Amino acid sequence: MNSGSxxxxxxxxxxxxxxxxxVVLFLVLSGVFWLLFGTxxxxxxxxxxxxxxxxxxxxxxxxxxxxxxxxxxxxxxxxSLTGAGVALWLLSRLLKVPIMLRGYIIVAGMVWxxxxxxxxxxxxxxxxxxxxWLEFPVSTMVLIVLCVIIMSASVLMMLVMRxxxxxxVSVWYLIAAFLWxxxxxxxxxxxxxxxxxxxxxxxxxxxxxxxxxxxxxVGLAAAxxxxxxxxxxxxxxxxxxxxxxxxxxxxxxxxGFHHLIGGPVPTWFVTISISASVMMVIPVVVVAVNHHxxxxxxxxxxxxxxxxxxVVFAAMSYTFVSLQGAMQALRSANEVIHFTHFVVAHAHIxxxxxxxxxxxxxxxxxxxxxxxREWHSKGLIKWHFWLTAIGIFIYTVxxxxxxxxxxxxxxxxxxxxxxxxxxxxxxxxxxxxxxxLMTAGHLIFAWLVFRMTWRPDEQPATPxxxxxxxxxxxx
Amino acid sequence: MSTGALILVLSSLLIxxxxxxxxxxxxxxxxxxNIQRGxxxxxxxxxxxxxxxxQIFKExxxxxxxxxxxxxxxxxxxxx
Numbered sequence: 001m002n003s004g005s006x007x008x009x010x011x012x013x014x015x016x017x018x019x020x021x022x023v024v025l026f027l028v029l030s031g032v033f034w035l036l037f038g039t040x041x042x043x044x045x046x047x048x049x050x051x052x053x054x055x056x057x058x059x060x061x062x063x064x065x066x067x068x069x070x071x072x073x074x075x076x077x078x079x080s081l082t083g084a085g086v087a088l089w090l091l092s093r094l095l096k097v098p099i100m101l102r103g104y105i106i107v108a109g110m111v112w113x114x115x116x117x118x119x120x121x122x123x124x125x126x127x128x129x130x131x132x133w134l135e136f137p138v139s140t141m142v143l144i145v146l147c148v149i150i151m152s153a154s155v156l157m158m159l160v161m162r163x164x165x166x167x168x169v170s171v172w173y174l175i176a177a178f179l180w181x182x183x184x185x186x187x188x189x190x191x192x193x194x195x196x197x198x199x200x201x202x203x204x205x206x207x208x209x210x211x212x213x214x215x216x217x218v219g220l221a222a223a224x225x226x227x228x229x230x231x232x233x234x235x236x237x238x239x240x241x242x243x244x245x246x247x248x249x250x251x252x253x254x255x256g257f258h259h260l261i262g263g264p265v266p267t268w269f270v271t272i273s274i275s276a277s278v279m280m281v282i283p284v285v286v287v288a289v290n291h292h293x294x295x296x297x298x299x300x301x302x303x304x305x306x307x308x309x310x311v312v313f314a315a316m317s318y319t320f321v322s323l324q325g326a327m328q329a330l331r332s333a334n335e336v337i338h339f340t341h342f343v344v345a346h347a348h349i350x351x352x353x354x355x356x357x358x359x360x361x362x363x364x365x366x367x368x369x370x371x372x373r374e375w376h377s378k379g380l381i382k383w384h385f386w387l388t389a390i391g392i393f394i395y396t397v398x399x400x401x402x403x404x405x406x407x408x409x410x411x412x413x414x415x416x417x418x419x420x421x422x423x424x425x426x427x428x429x430x431x432x433x434x435x436x437l438m439t440a441g442h443l444i445f446a447w448l449v450f451r452m453t454w455r456p457d458e459q460p461a462t463p464x465x466x467x468x469x470x471x472x473x474x475x
Numbered sequence: 476m477s478t479g480a481l482i483l484v485l486s487s488l489l490i491x492x493x494x495x496x497x498x499x500x501x502x503x504x505x506x507x508x509n510i511q512r513g514x515x516x517x518x519x520x521x522x523x524x525x526x527x528x529x530q531i532f533k534e535x536x537x538x539x540x541x542x543x544x545x546x547x548x549x550x551x552x553x554x555x
Binding site: 012013014093094164165166167168169175176179180183184187190192193194195198199201202205209213225228229230231232233234235237238239241242246249250253254301303304305306307308364365374375378382 | 494
């Protein structure tokens, strides 16, 4: 791929960014499309929780189809496609080689989008697989995994051709993610999980690992790159960061069965999962300490950078959601919160406040550098940040607050079941309001990305900001 | 134990085993020989450590923080 280069030994950062341009843009733009689609589905599903008759006459608009499709488009559309784009860009910069197999990856991205479209129609038509996180038909899932395998091949080629000897901690996370996810996807597609309990076991082994071994590594890799990069200050302790990575690699994989506490699965499965969930405190605290010690004292620089606003928010959410998860996995806590809105909010802190906010932050850094344009409006970026941050905050407080009361009501035999439902309605309305805030944020983000890519001639004519900073420091 | 459960346990062991193989490779490849040097990998001559990037909201504020950057740099050099 790089045979035509006159300087085969080293690529400059800007050369690498230019080569990454079309691949990363294509993946990110696809992701943004699915973000908007998934947001629409989320709003419909959220409104249906307190307006149950709304859009209830058409089968394809019922809650049981809209809500799973929301999850699947967000996970395999927005977070996976954009995450893959961010991951490939990070690897290109950190291994100092251009992204390999660029043409193949774009074709794979197209196939991926088509698979998502077919899968979406199938779910709306009622042909869901009926397994949470795996509602897409197996055909769609296998196509997506094959596309990821093409990217994994590219990643391994970049690793072999790399121009640096030592691997940065982000690279560790990303390589592991590109090896783990194909395994998860293929195993979960095997037609062998035919009894209900084994299927439930596979379900949560897959679903929890998809979060922990695919999205979490991409998110943490981005945090480990952007925090030092924007602050211009190396990570506090590189040794700690490696400890965090190997801790995740060792403990996370066993966590999934804590979703089945109280279920008819072997108790030792569940007990191993609970222990592993609590062990996750080690890598999480290690990452949190490391990020905190790097950022501390540079708060002004965090505020001044659109990237770091999102990235630091996401990194704090990661700490919060992971520690919360370790507590939730305990049998005594699980007894209360199982089957309540608390868990729904927990999942959204993970996938939204952590993964999605991290991807927003990464996009704010990457897109100007690959398109060589500056963002259209600083004010809109701030609106995007506050709308989404406040949105997910309201969402969390409302659902986790009422979730605890709902849980205690549900285990109290004196409370009629209907009461445990009606008591949540005001908080479900709050959830819809927070959803509107986040939707507004997403529309702003999509508009900014749209302006960046389709109307480059109308971008601000001022010199690129980072070039100016670079010149200042050079003089 | 059913085939499905067996496959799940084997896959989990494969993930852990893969991690161990990676770790051993890294160890013998010398990845952990000079650990602190790894923290400099995001930086290069074009964008060296000590230079902030992406401060696009800064222009709106007064140029008050120049000295703070220098302080940070001093802190970093003393730590190393």
